[in-house]
Amino acid sequence: MPDKAIVEPAVDQSKRRFMKQSLGLIAATGLGAGGAKEAGAAPPEVPPSMKGPGDGMSQYGSPAKYERKVTRVLIRSQPGTTGSGASRTPLESLDGMITPSGLHFERHHSGVPDIDPDQHRLLVHGMVKRPLIFTMDALLRYPMISRIHFLECSGNSQTLYQPAPPNLTAGETHGLVSCSEWTGVPLRVLLEEAGVDGSAQWMLAEGGDSAAMSRSIPMAKAMDDAILALFQNGERLRPENGYPVRLFLPGWEGNMSVKWLRRLKIVSAPIMTKDETSRYTDLQADGKSLMFTYPMGVKSVITLPSHGMTLRGAGLYQVSGIAWSGNGAIRKVEVSSDGGRTWTDAPLVAPVLPRALTRFRLPWKWDGTATVLKSRATDETGAVQPERQPFIAEHGNNAIFHFHAIQAWGVAANGEVKHVYA
Amino acid sequence: MSTRDLWLALALVVGGCASTAMTPRATEGPILGSEATPAQIAGWDISVGPDGVGLPPGKGTSATGAIVYEQKCQACHGAKGGGQPNDRLVGGHGTLASKAPVRTIGSYWPYATTVFDYVRRSMPYIQPQSLTDNDVYAVTAYLLHLNGIISETDEMNAQTLPKVKMPNQPNFIIVYPSRGK
Numbered sequence: 001m002p003d004k005a006i007v008e009p010a011v012d013q014s015k016r017r018f019m020k021q022s023l024g025l026i027a028a029t030g031l032g033a034g035g036a037k038e039a040g041a042a043p044p045e046v047p048p049s050m051k052g053p054g055d056g057m058s059q060y061g062s063p064a065k066y067e068r069k070v071t072r073v074l075i076r077s078q079p080g081t082t083g084s085g086a087s088r089t090p091l092e093s094l095d096g097m098i099t100p101s102g103l104h105f106e107r108h109h110s111g112v113p114d115i116d117p118d119q120h121r122l123l124v125h126g127m128v129k130r131p132l133i134f135t136m137d138a139l140l141r142y143p144m145i146s147r148i149h150f151l152e153c154s155g156n157s158q159t160l161y162q163p164a165p166p167n168l169t170a171g172e173t174h175g176l177v178s179c180s181e182w183t184g185v186p187l188r189v190l191l192e193e194a195g196v197d198g199s200a201q202w203m204l205a206e207g208g209d210s211a212a213m214s215r216s217i218p219m220a221k222a223m224d225d226a227i228l229a230l231f232q233n234g235e236r237l238r239p240e241n242g243y244p245v246r247l248f249l250p251g252w253e254g255n256m257s258v259k260w261l262r263r264l265k266i267v268s269a270p271i272m273t274k275d276e277t278s279r280y281t282d283l284q285a286d287g288k289s290l291m292f293t294y295p296m297g298v299k300s301v302i303t304l305p306s307h308g309m310t311l312r313g314a315g316l317y318q319v320s321g322i323a324w325s326g327n328g329a330i331r332k333v334e335v336s337s338d339g340g341r342t343w344t345d346a347p348l349v350a351p352v353l354p355r356a357l358t359r360f361r362l363p364w365k366w367d368g369t370a371t372v373l374k375s376r377a378t379d380e381t382g383a384v385q386p387e388r389q390p391f392i393a394e395h396g397n398n399a400i401f402h403f404h405a406i407q408a409w410g411v412a413a414n415g416e417v418k419h420v421y422a
Numbered sequence: 423m424s425t426r427d428l429w430l431a432l433a434l435v436v437g438g439c440a441s442t443a444m445t446p447r448a449t450e451g452p453i454l455g456s457e458a459t460p461a462q463i464a465g466w467d468i469s470v471g472p473d474g475v476g477l478p479p480g481k482g483t484s485a486t487g488a489i490v491y492e493q494k495c496q497a498c499h500g501a502k503g504g505g506q507p508n509d510r511l512v513g514g515h516g517t518l519a520s521k522a523p524v525r526t527i528g529s530y531w532p533y534a535t536t537v538f539d540y541v542r543r544s545m546p547y548i549q550p551q552s553l554t555d556n557d558v559y560a561v562t563a564y565l566l567h568l569n570g571i572i573s574e575t576d577e578m579n580a581q582t583l584p585k586v587k588m589p590n591q592p593n594f595i596i597v598y599p600s601r602g603k
Binding site: 078079080081084109110123124125130131132133134135138139141142143185189190192193194204206210211212213214218220262263265267269270271272273274277278281283285286287288289290291292293294397398 | 452453454455456457462463467468469470471472473497498507508518525527531532535536540543547550590595596597598
């Protein structure tokens with residue numbers, strides 16, 4: 001009985017009709033080979049795809065038409081705008097560690113600008129010996145590095161601060177994290193050419209979008225591992241990821257990796273922009289707010305099975321998920337199938353890279369009774385992902401950013417998987 | 423040092439500067455930036471720090487700001503900054519530790535200069551960088567006055583704005599670089 005169709009992802013409202021059809025299909029196959037839809041393809045019949053040539057080559061490939069339901073999810077924008085909002089990666093539909101560029105999450109503050117790379121310029125100025133302007137052609141001649149890193153919006157999982165568990169899928173709650181190979185120029189090279197004043201401690205990064213989104217970046221990070229990214233997963237950046245050039249700060253809250261980068265101003269102190277004061281600060285239960293909370297905390301989530309899926313009876317399942325930490329590499333992921341009473345180390349899938357999504361998998365034999373699944377990540381600094389209850393006790397329900405507590409999925413006796421606080 | 427070593431050292435020094443060097447440092451840049459002129463920088467440098475550095479000449483008061491606000495801001499932020507359909511900008515004082523915190527310019531924002539910086543660079547949403555500096559000073563004055571932070575007649579300019587004390591500023595705790603996780 002246990003077949004590959006044991007679980008199927010739920011999708012958002014707009015996909016409900018498709019799901020009904022798809023569920024019907026899976027039920028039909030599950031009940032026995034030889035349903036109407038299978039005629040002509042299952043043995044002993046020769047499938048139609050072998051009885052005539054297929055489609056020709058294409059200039060730019062697309063996912064299979066049968067995978068069109070796999071899209072970004074929970075696309076929301078501010079009232080009256082189309083471009084001030086976010087879309088999320090459908091984590092439960094993906095596997096491995098790399099997020100396809102077209103499914104990388106989006107967070108824009110005033111839409112995706114249309115920028116001609118021949119017209120775009122990067123200005124480096126402020127406390128430097130030589131203020132410099134770079135064309136994109138010039139940047140492409142600089143020495144480059146490639147690094148695989150996650151990018152996480154610090155507002156990821158913010159619905160989990162709320163007192164009641166949300167009726168949302170893994171992608172809808174945790175999908176403001178994605179992972180790509182980023183290729184570009186080490187920022188340090190350009191800063192050294194400009195000749196940064198030794199007393200400069202900060203750098204303002206500003207985007208060329210209509211929000212002119214800007215953040216103050218500590219000079220220590222800029223000179224350490226910051227990248228001026230020009231390529232994502234082998235191709236030039238997608239427009240929604242900052243084309244033609246973005247700042248990339250490994251492990252730090254996504255908002256600081258300013259897209260459509262047009263200006264870097266070397267300064268002595270933070271500028272205190274809107275997005276580092278009124279936003280991206282963490283209001284605590286006592287009314288105080290934490291500011292400049294840059295690295296993303298150690299975190300994991302089980303994507304298979306997860307909210308909205310249904311297990312088809314007791315038996316063997318493959319639990320799978322992702323873990324990441326802004327502090328470095330993931331050292332350990334433990335999985336519990338009894339609500340956190342006992343834990344088992346889950347094997348990590350190589351490569352396990354610092355500040356990258358790390359896939360874990362663990363076979364699990366479900367006995368058919370109601371239970372709760374959890375995962376708990378530990379990073380190379382020894383930081384352990386906290387349980388939700390102590391995390392909320394420490395930070396309260398009013399924060400919006402940097403939620404990284406343990407995620408619990410309740411499995412009902414009928415196989416339904418739902419978001420629970422446990 | 424042998425003659426051969428000397429020759430190698432010399433070759434490295436010369437090669438390091440020559441455009442035909444086969445093995446420059448891995449992170450050596452080709453120096454392709456062009457020098458930016460003060461006029462070019464002035465056209466782009468719109469950031470304003472909490473110390474007021476970057477504030478342009480100009481001035482405005484709440485009365486003028488009210489007119490600008492009604493024309494350019496009210497459709498999204500409601501009458502007198504009351505919110506709806508978008509962010510509320512006024513009120514919420516004393517709510518931050520409650521179960522329903524209301525984060526506005528008055529109750530939450532730590533620096534008054536941020537209002538000027540943000541409005542000038544990003545607002546109004548459909549037409550950013552369209553307001554004059556005087557308009558931005560005036561709208562900033564209007565929003566600070568509605569929040570009870572300055573009086574109706576206080577003029578906001580490059581000297582007065584950085585001196586405005588925001589009530590929630592002492593409640594911010596700067597974490598970087600002390601916390602590593």
